Amino acid sequence: MEDKLGVELADFVVTPWEVKGKVDYDKLIEKFGTSRIDKPLINRIKAITGDLHLFFRRDIAFSHRDLDAVLSDYEKGKPFFLYTGRGPSGKMHIGHLLPFYFTKWLQEKFGVNLYIQITDDEKFYLKERSFEEISNIARENILDIAAVGFDPDKTFIFLDSEYIRNMYGLVMKVAKRINFSTVKAIFGFNNMTNIGMINFPSIEIVPTMFEKARCLIPAAIDQDPYWRAQRDIAESMGYYKAAAIHMKFLSPLTGPTGKMSSSDPNTAILLDDDESTVRKKIMKYAFSGGQSTVELQRKLGGDPDIDVSFQWLYYFLEESDDEIERIRREYKSGKMLTGELKEIAIDKIVKFLKDHSARKEQAKTKLVDELMYKGKLAKKMWETIY
Amino acid sequence: MEDKLGVELADFVVTPWEVKGKVDYDKLIEKFGTSRIDKPLINRIKAITGDLHLFFRRDIAFSHRDLDAVLSDYEKGKPFFLYTGRGPSGKMHIGHLLPFYFTKWLQEKFGVNLYIQITDDEKFYLKERSFEEISNIARENILDIAAVGFDPDKTFIFLDSEYIRNMYGLVMKVAKRINFSTVKAIFGFNNMTNIGMINFPSIEIVPTMFEKARCLIPAAIDQDPYWRAQRDIAESMGYYKAAAIHMKFLSPLTGPTGKMSSSDPNTAILLDDDESTVRKKIMKYAFSGGQSTVELQRKLGGDPDIDVSFQWLYYFLEESDDEIERIRREYKSGKMLTGELKEIAIDKIVKFLKDHSARKEQAKTKLVDELMYKGKLAKKMWETIY
Numbered sequence: 203m204e205d206k207l208g209v210e211l212a213d214f215v216v217t218p219w220e221v222k223g224k225v226d227y228d229k230l231i232e233k234f235g236t237s238r239i240d241k242p243l244i245n246r247i248k249a250i251t252g253d254l255h256l257f258f259r260r261d262i263a264f265s266h267r268d269l270d271a272v273l274s275d276y277e278k279g280k281p282f283f284l285y286t287g288r289g290p291s292g293k294m295h296i297g298h299l300l301p302f303y304f305t306k307w308l309q310e311k312f313g314v315n316l317y318i319q320i321t322d323d324e325k326f327y328l329k330e331r332s333f334e335e336i337s338n339i340a341r342e343n344i345l346d347i348a349a350v351g352f353d354p355d356k357t358f359i360f361l362d363s364e365y366i367r368n369m370y371g372l373v374m375k376v377a378k379r380i381n382f383s384t385v386k387a388i389f390g391f392n393n394m395t396n397i398g399m400i401n402f403p404s405i406e407i408v409p410t411m412f413e414k415a416r417c418l419i420p421a422a423i424d425q426d427p428y429w430r431a432q433r434d435i436a437e438s439m440g441y442y443k444a445a446a447i448h449m450k451f452l453s454p455l456t457g458p459t460g461k462m463s464s465s466d467p468n469t470a471i472l473l474d475d476d477e478s479t480v481r482k483k484i485m486k487y488a489f490s491g492g493q494s495t496v497e498l499q500r501k502l503g504g505d506p507d508i509d510v511s512f513q514w515l516y517y518f519l520e521e522s523d524d525e526i527e528r529i530r531r532e533y534k535s536g537k538m539l540t541g542e543l544k545e546i547a548i549d550k551i552v553k554f555l556k557d558h559s560a561r562k563e564q565a566k567t568k569l570v571d572e573l574m575y576k577g578k579l580a581k582k583m584w585e586t587i588y
Numbered sequence: 589m590e591d592k593l594g595v596e597l598a599d600f601v602v603t604p605w606e607v608k609g610k611v612d613y614d615k616l617i618e619k620f621g622t623s624r625i626d627k628p629l630i631n632r633i634k635a636i637t638g639d640l641h642l643f644f645r646r647d648i649a650f651s652h653r654d655l656d657a658v659l660s661d662y663e664k665g666k667p668f669f670l671y672t673g674r675g676p677s678g679k680m681h682i683g684h685l686l687p688f689y690f691t692k693w694l695q696e697k698f699g700v701n702l703y704i705q706i707t708d709d710e711k712f713y714l715k716e717r718s719f720e721e722i723s724n725i726a727r728e729n730i731l732d733i734a735a736v737g738f739d740p741d742k743t744f745i746f747l748d749s750e751y752i753r754n755m756y757g758l759v760m761k762v763a764k765r766i767n768f769s770t771v772k773a774i775f776g777f778n779n780m781t782n783i784g785m786i787n788f789p790s791i792e793i794v795p796t797m798f799e800k801a802r803c804l805i806p807a808a809i810d811q812d813p814y815w816r817a818q819r820d821i822a823e824s825m826g827y828y829k830a831a832a833i834h835m836k837f838l839s840p841l842t843g844p845t846g847k848m849s850s851s852d853p854n855t856a857i858l859l860d861d862d863e864s865t866v867r868k869k870i871m872k873y874a875f876s877g878g879q880s881t882v883e884l885q886r887k888l889g890g891d892p893d894i895d896v897s898f899q900w901l902y903y904f905l906e907e908s909d910d911e912i913e914r915i916r917r918e919y920k921s922g923k924m925l926t927g928e929l930k931e932i933a934i935d936k937i938v939k940f941l942k943d944h945s946a947r948k949e950q951a952k953t954k955l956v957d958e959l960m961y962k963g964k965l966a967k968k969m970w971e972t973i974y
Contacts, residue, residue, distance in 0.1 A: 327764055367753025377784030378713055385783060397771060398763030401787035
């Protein structure tokens, strides 16, 4: 799978299975043929939503496909729906969760349905794990996702292995329209790829057709190859081309290249890390843009653009634009030391994880059941045969 | 799909999608690496079953894989099970039905479970038809199959598109073990093959693993590539290699090459042909081994080996070995004329179709429901998640 992929440029790689190097987002836009989320588009969103999510304010949601068409539909009273997902390959880290919080914001502001696909089949095809292991991971991941707090009557979280019973009809229709040449070119599949994985793109594409309305997909840009494949066939099947909002990757602790990985715990904060683990990881591993001594830091200042603690505050931990600019200024000028910056980040992360854990604990009783089986949308979906 | 297949020799082709030319069954055994059903094996069967099906007596069930192992299991009191199927691409003709009657005989004699897969997904992937059309064909085909008269408590007929909900877990496990190289080599898939079809072999293989016992598949030899793929992976998954009994093809009306096709109605007797259609087809199209005039026939005699009416009597219409040899002798000697031979065939075909229609009419009310959903085995299968 690794020899021919979504985008491979000289110094970075972005595919559904791999992100390496320092990602140049301008080049990604050019290579993937997507559009920049620019000021006029952001103003259109604000006119509808009243305020703007931090991802829009800070250029983290940076690229899109057909978001303008989605907004035009919405302005005319035509509905759209949201779709995102999770590949249950291991424990979730903070970076995995942020697109879900962003998606929750979109659901609240636009009042639309949201479908969340858990690709247990894909991860089984890709990993040297038993299906039972994948299933256990998936159940745990679903709890983390449910804790984000989606509308239980407008959200449907489903496992591919379970919902296949209802969506197989549509899976067949999609699969019939995609041949090996296409998946070879888009996903880099080759002779060694197993036939389950070869057919998997049809399963990731199907939820874009759950409603006869535009589907907006908030996801990291590495998933874009699936939407390219969808956009090639959707209209001939009587559906809309999928629209997407692409997010930048949260820097790993270890510095501004690649993306976080649960299998390399030093690069990430896991959702079940306790306070002392968070402290240790940030203090020990969080890549710093500061100087090597207090004296030098006071004199020369730090570089927030490469400092992971600052980047995390900017990306999601510090909601206030005034406050983040104050921190940036003080760190840059040398007024704020690396240790102080790290303390701010640690406090915020610990609070984030505590709040998340509390919501996760609550989700265990009833919420997951509603999101997957019993809520208004979930119930309707289990009654629908595609 | 047609450029690289199961077996292509100079003068005939046998693949799951195409049979062309005059099939040399000895060459097929050699090429597919199967074993001949020889006299000692037939005697072993007779020792268990008491009598022998016409297909065994007349070398129509001519080749096998591991049938000896199945018999050894059975003799030791270990169960096995039967599996066969139908691709619902159009109306069924007489040739389609014969393996099912043979399978019914096996079920009765050995008292074992039987699984019948209706590959609506495969035919949707292969044909320029809507899924609705395929579904209608499938429902009609199932009625024809139900009319054969299987044990309603030991038989499960299922549509792939429906039973996928229960078997997807096992489909994934099979799909993970087969890569594109393998399906390219075994089925001749290429860059133009759609990804649904590429994954389809996993779906045809899965029923061989419905029970943790040996699976015996009575089917025409063109399906053998699937069992080759199964036998490569079964043991590593903790299952038995599939055993198979291969049948020869019933000659098309038009002569002893290729196989019958519902899409070319002059080659076949369809199950809903009425008496006058049968008469017209046999009189007009049934390839004759007789001489061009009555005088020459009396003098030189006919050739039963190439005469389609005789072949059909031999293959299934005339149960009595004495009677079929009498007909052969008299036709060969010139005592029997082509017209007389054709009349015998017409009478037998008409009776076969009338009996079948009556049983089909009866199947409509309750039997199909039992075989698919409500019978003892069907019920158990719908409660089983693989």
